[in-house]
Amino acid sequence: MSSSSRIFLSVCILTKNEAQFIGDCINSVKRVADEILVLDSYSTDDTVAIATAAGCRVTQQPWVDFSFARNTLIAQARGKWILFLDADETLHNAALLKFRLRYLTGKKTGGFLMERTEIFRHKDSGKIESVPIGLVRLFRNHAQVRFEYTVHETVDASILKAGFEIGILKRARLHHRIFLSERAYIDAKQKKYLEMIESYLAGDGDDGWMLLHKAKTQWYFERTGEALATYLRVTLSGWIPTNIRATACCHAASLYVHHGKPDEALLFLKQSFAFVKDQSLAWLVKGDLHFAAGHYSDALACYHRLLPTLPSKYQTCIFSYLYTPAPVKLFKMGCCHLALGNIGKAYLLFKAGLRMQKRSAENWLGLAHCYHERKDYPQALHAVMECLALNPEWNQALTLKKRIVSRASAVSRSIAV
Template sequence: MNTISLCMIVKNEEAQLADCLSSVEGIADEIIIADTGSTDSTKKIASGFTDKIFDFPWVDDFSAARNFSFSKATMDYILWLDADDVLLPEDREKLKKLKEEMDPSVDAVMMKYNIAFDKSGAVTFSYFRERLSRRDRQFLWREPVHEYLATGGTMIHTDIAVTHRKQKVSSSDRNLTIYRRILDGGGELTPRGLYYYARELKDHAQYAEAIRYFSLFLDGGKGWVEDNIAACNELGDCYHRENRRQEQLMALTRAFSYDTPRAETCCALGYAWKEKGDFKRAVFWFRLASMLERPENSLGFTREDCWGFIPCIELAVCLDKLGQTQIAEQYNEMAGRLKPEDPSVLHNRAYFQSLKTAEQPEGQKA
């Protein structure tokens, strides 16, 4: 049977580390903890699970820290997690089975990363990450921020998911500061660096500067196709926030030059026309989103609701505005099958019922 080293980098994670480490019980044959400067009880908590705890001075480089943790592994495969990640019971059992049955010629395993959820717990945002890799291939992490493991060889996709359970909302400008230190020091950002720097700028509401760097990334022509598509969507949102409507539409439609339309882009276009009150055009884009086939094993960011719920619920609203009430109600029921207790579905259902009641002759009303 394959053996697994869990390698992690941590700092001040006392609130969530135990949950993370407990969730890999029966999977990790060894646990490697690289601590980058904790001042709380993180290392004490970690010591309850492993004696392989190492100090690594923080050097503003996530890849350097992760590569250090990987260098301490001794098992066949390396699994990585962050302290606010967990394996839910179903996924833990799937990973145990994979560990037992996986062909040792596999070099890397892609797993889903579920990072955002609605009030009912349904996943709303996810993407795939390179989670498990063969130690003897000595794959390295790259990029100081928003790092990635540069894998190759035989790779497999699985439906095993890692669940992100962030317990506190961070407004830290740490990542932004790292990027700016690189630029201020005369360094250059890779295409991936330009993309993620632009995302950091957008997250900090610096929309004009974000527009500049998203544009530099796209115009450079060296980005990964999924990042190109996502950058068009993010650029469109930046233009929207800057009230630059025509440029918003141009940015969004640019995404179609990279691959077949994605539901995320079509929904954004639908919202753009709905906001203007052009419900006919909004219907076109939401309807297209509802008909799209999701790319198989796409490694890009996926907003799950765009591939089902949002098109249906928005078509219910927009078609009603156009006087097509019967079809609008049908779309609302389609949305309801996806999210039965969603407040919008319930509100619309009551609205459509009120219309029917109003149409009944006075003597037939309940």
């Protein structure tokens, strides 16, 4: 970290009992940060000791809300640019982030939308999933740039109001390791968030951003009817930005798919495309809808349309699902070919996905299915074990493993006889 005369990038972190995560968070930014500021809300574990030992500048104050805390750190930051991380996040490809800032031409860009990979365990399937969402966490240190909202806080509006543009930061990304937290902790946090959202909406009941998050949290707690009503309100409110309304349409469609109402889902997806034409989320939901109905060729056509890279413009971003990573797109397409009986095509797609990302549990599972269909049980078992090494609680993989072992045992017995 640099002396005050050379400070270019200030990294800011909020903490409260984050000893489990804070070390990894700090280590991920140490090589690019000129200063690391930590605002702690009186942790009772080793958070402060770990941050202090790592050379961070640590201050403490009672908790008020998220924007208040973040804006407190902005006021302390001395860098030309500010990067915010949550304590359970890590920065990947950090050098590319600083390189992008150093060689930024012009002064129109006031901040960058960054990809944050949400890594969580699905409650029903046990599968660890990764979803690329978008957040503006990197921005200029400017007097008019401040966060708003008590929870699900954003800095976007103040950047635009200050006369700046928001760019898209490619390759450098945040990893948010939700799956490492206990379910009870996540539930308690979401309950608290919903209370904060309700309190905010009591004063401004028409805020689209908060209504969207209210619906998402209602969905999390399986309050389906309430979630759908809130999503519908967002989609019908003309003053709400179109990308937020498009997101609400996709989420509502997903809920209808889950509850076996494809016609209602398709209506919402049609409206989502009307709001934002070039997006991945609506094509993903539509593909999953067709796949669940057994319309595999239609699903394949939808999956072909998935965007495998970040959008180029901030205004058209679907923040809750920026794009479909190429290995995931290949897996989805491979599953369609597998269901259509095109084992050879499916095999090639799964192998291509693994060439792109060897740790793709989905494509290892797809490969296991291909070997199983070919009755190559040793290779099938190897592939499914590779999948389970990455995703040990995925029910679908565990079920396939049992089936492979059973078939292999039956073959062995028949040979012995």
